[in-house]
Amino acid sequence: MIIVMKFDASKEEISNILKEVRKFGFKSNLSRGKEKTIIGLIGNVAAVSTDHFQLFSGVENVLRVSKPFKLASREFSPEKSVVRVNRVSLGGNDVIVMAGPCAVESREQILETALKVKEAGATILRGGAFKPRTSPYSFQGLKEKGLEILAEAKEKTGLSIVTEVMTPEHVPLVGEVADILQIGTRNMQNYALLEAAGKYNKPVLLKRGMMATLEEFLMAAEYILSNGNSNVILCERGIRTFETYTRNTLDLAAVPLLKELSHLPVCVDPSHATGLRSLIAPVSKAAVAVGTDALLIEVHPHPEKALSDGAQSLNLEEFSKFMEELRPVAVAIKRRI
Amino acid sequence: MIIVMKFDASKEEISNILKEVRKFGFKSNLSRGKEKTIIGLIGNVAAVSTDHFQLFSGVENVLRVSKPFKLASREFSPEKSVVRVNRVSLGGNDVIVMAGPCAVESREQILETALKVKEAGATILRGGAFKPRTSPYSFQGLKEKGLEILAEAKEKTGLSIVTEVMTPEHVPLVGEVADILQIGTRNMQNYALLEAAGKYNKPVLLKRGMMATLEEFLMAAEYILSNGNSNVILCERGIRTFETYTRNTLDLAAVPLLKELSHLPVCVDPSHATGLRSLIAPVSKAAVAVGTDALLIEVHPHPEKALSDGAQSLNLEEFSKFMEELRPVAVAIKRRI
Amino acid sequence: MIIVMKFDASKEEISNILKEVRKFGFKSNLSRGKEKTIIGLIGNVAAVSTDHFQLFSGVENVLRVSKPFKLASREFSPEKSVVRVNRVSLGGNDVIVMAGPCAVESREQILETALKVKEAGATILRGGAFKPRTSPYSFQGLKEKGLEILAEAKEKTGLSIVTEVMTPEHVPLVGEVADILQIGTRNMQNYALLEAAGKYNKPVLLKRGMMATLEEFLMAAEYILSNGNSNVILCERGIRTFETYTRNTLDLAAVPLLKELSHLPVCVDPSHATGLRSLIAPVSKAAVAVGTDALLIEVHPHPEKALSDGAQSLNLEEFSKFMEELRPVAVAIKRRI
């Protein structure tokens, strides 16, 4: 941590800071520049807020020079992590495709989708039983009934299941069926939920908050990791910007950047990011080319009848064609789908 | 709801839409323009997603012309709502000041603060017992112990209490002490929490998500209202933008706009919005001038020792001076503090 | 400037940096922390880009600790600047109101507006002769003819004139009539224009780019100041965010912040920021309460007939009432309108 003093800071103000630094048990390094005096803190400052020093008289700015995340950081775990979900490895050489409808709507819908996405090459089935919706008047999911349907699809197809959990008390309920617990964008900083998922023994797909910086995203992962669960998959799903043609702005540069900053596997969700069916294929190819370890794709047997997010879903035939187009891109960067 | 067809939409595509509209039991109105054909839907379309029609072949765009919120809307409740909290009315002619530290840290800190902010003219004491923090390694609040301290301060001073609740299962625990339940910016779309607060019989201070549009903000209020609790106070606390000098960008134009769109009282939190102590006084005057019904101000007896957010807290003396400066602004717009 | 080395930076990498620092003639200060080594640069580093050092092997981050603006900075000119425009002083105790239509449309429109806004208390007449428009098919202003009309209004009423200049070669033409040259939000980083205005002997009203940070805004002012013109007025007019109810998001906290960072007078334009007539009065009161030195208000004798921006214009009667409401707010903070 570095404390920049105001250009007219007095000797007493500087000496107050040095005293405070010693109270915390840190060493300090004083550098008098032409215009400013700068104090460097030496010690384990991760737990101290920059706000603390900001407040002292004579201080202009306090800057953190270490990353605040540790367990999620590649500095401390240089090796890439691989998350194993039954027979599938996320973070290895294969690019994993998770596919299925936004919401579980019926037994027929899920079983038909599961068989067809498996045939096309997906290895994980997605589908929401509990649905977070902006409006209290919108369809909120089939809940327990939806979980049962997913369990049946899993048994019949051997596909693993990823599905969303919205509250801490639902973690064991959802975890009984899910092979991967999904935490949605609106819950990225629902700390009680992060802690509950951190204490549960199933991989977690953590979606980036639509207004979260990469640092906040990795700090949210840190909540899960520091509660004992090391199987976290980071999912970029678009951030909110001023642009309104697309639902959100997909931040694909975040994929290689997250892999520099962290050892965790990275997934991309082009369906929610763009909200437009015609963009799913080109954007997914880009996601593979930029290095994602997995894709989360909305597929629905009859998108025009979907109760949620139909406008961004591929139908079963489109999905099959989509997978064919995707494979050569993976090969071009020496990976496999 | 209005459906804009593509300029080259076929007769069949148009007729498909008209059939679908009838299925929902809506009437339609067809308008053939020079370039585009437009279909207006007549009926109660609030529960139908625009996505549904977006998906049909030949459709260019689907626009909603009614607001999706009803109970929160001023169209349907033209009278301003007043939320009563013990002897205080939010939404009336008085501008209410809620003051206190970011976090409850000790009995002494809270009692000293409570006495002094009351003396200066605050009528509600704020202070977090449960604290949402970006880092799992930061101080998370005194929890139950913190609630006890707040209860004591309430008994000793007669001040009402506003304090944050972070999970649905904590609603009754926090509600026993709190006169107003606060729902924080990161939880604005934590629907389980909104529902729990909606079913509980205490006023709710709902903070705008730092990433939320006003429409989403009012839809979050709609979750509380539609669960039976009509005592909601909307709190603007800054939105996230590209500007980094301030912690967030306070959207003061949202205050009169929320009052046009909704009948609910509005509060402003300048402390979290700016993150800078020197801006609290001028920005609070602006908030009063723009028409806020309440202010939420961070006050700490020793900001330099605060465990959280010290940099944006006023000390007790500063708060007293602050209240003095604020009063003439309220008078200038014919209100009172 | 501070260079943070990667936690595994080698001795050689560190020594390379120290060599490079010496090449620039700077001194350095080396601080070896527990995890990171940090190098402080001592000397006049304002002209060196942080990018330069970012590139060296072993470097994690390069941070600037001094502000890059000098002439605009309050550190170096602690006294507030006052810009004099004929009988009016911007930056003194009076809050100055500049009023008039978005665009000059006719002689009658301007003369009628000028007389009435003067009567109501405005001292500067605004009106665009050259209009920047998003669409090439929109009305682009009366140009030279518009300037003539402004000159006549000035002669008849004694009001000073503020009007926009869009290209460097128009500076002398517009400057002949204008008492204040306005540089619009889209031209805030049109450097040729900033330089031309910097070399011309008239005050400049510089609007913040809708995409500009405060630092970039002050750097744009620095372009004008460093070319010799010290009469710059900074105008906050709303920034672009994800919120769409208002045209832009007015950043009122920027007003006191700009006054901390700079000695230059500050103006607020609530008309363009909100785009909604009903918000002009409350937001203007807030702007006065937060400490603005001036307001820029759109007034039109017949807003429903305006060729540009009618939706955000007050009519003459509304403006008169608006001024009445504004005065007590100025008095409440010991200023005058």
Added chain:
Amino acid sequence: MIIVMKFDASKEEISNILKEVRKFGFKSNLSRGKEKTIIGLIGNVAAVSTDHFQLFSGVENVLRVSKPFKLASREFSPEKSVVRVNRVSLGGNDVIVMAGPCAVESREQILETALKVKEAGATILRGGAFKPRTSPYSFQGLKEKGLEILAEAKEKTGLSIVTEVMTPEHVPLVGEVADILQIGTRNMQNYALLEAAGKYNKPVLLKRGMMATLEEFLMAAEYILSNGNSNVILCERGIRTFETYTRNTLDLAAVPLLKELSHLPVCVDPSHATGLRSLIAPVSKAAVAVGTDALLIEVHPHPEKALSDGAQSLNLEEFSKFMEELRPVAVAIKRRI
């Protein structure tokens, strides 16, 4: 254009609107819904501002249903445009790589770079002679001398030249050397410059404003097209968001979307978007996979000595390796580099 009336709009208010619509020579279509009355305008409304009707009493909202751009629109020119630059075609099957330093610094630097990027497969040389810089104290380019150097490089290597023009009066000067005139992100709405480029007979590479919507971007292109120059290349270069790890957020979904909305060729600039050398290769592969027609890559023989933007430049060897890695991705989507 659609006018939505307030739910309590009076008959008179509605009839006023209808009268106004007739004045413009438009037809109208009236639809009385359960809650709202809606008026559709039929006729060529592109030149009428939505603001105009917004202002009338009783109006809630005015929506535009046609795109405001015409010449840039794919609706009116369904065929993809190909821009020819000497022997190179932008918008055809080949993906074109434009490479070179941010700024022209010396004859040696440019000649060495030109030879090497040509060898590696680039067909267009980039390099700025006139440089827009945030600070007036930064290096502003070699100007005329820089153009001479570019002309020499062109002659020696046969590469075409793309270089930035910053003011209308420089268009002929820069156009003498440039094969493509580049208009930078800060000048995207410098209308005088757009008009001058529109009247000049050279292709224009128009960079998206860092805070511009796709609609504004296409409207800026419309300025060039409507002045007679049909050879416009649209360049996505990152937009400004709240994320600070990368310089800007590259909006790759904009590439297929621009191609749906417009017939113009699209280019991607990953260097400015990310600002980080390590991201150039993965992000460029993504840009190719998503369907860009061209890439703009910063290459410098000695990035650590660059006077501008060194941190995001590849060196000559890295660029050569970069081109090798890129080719298979183009092949995977049946294109060629």
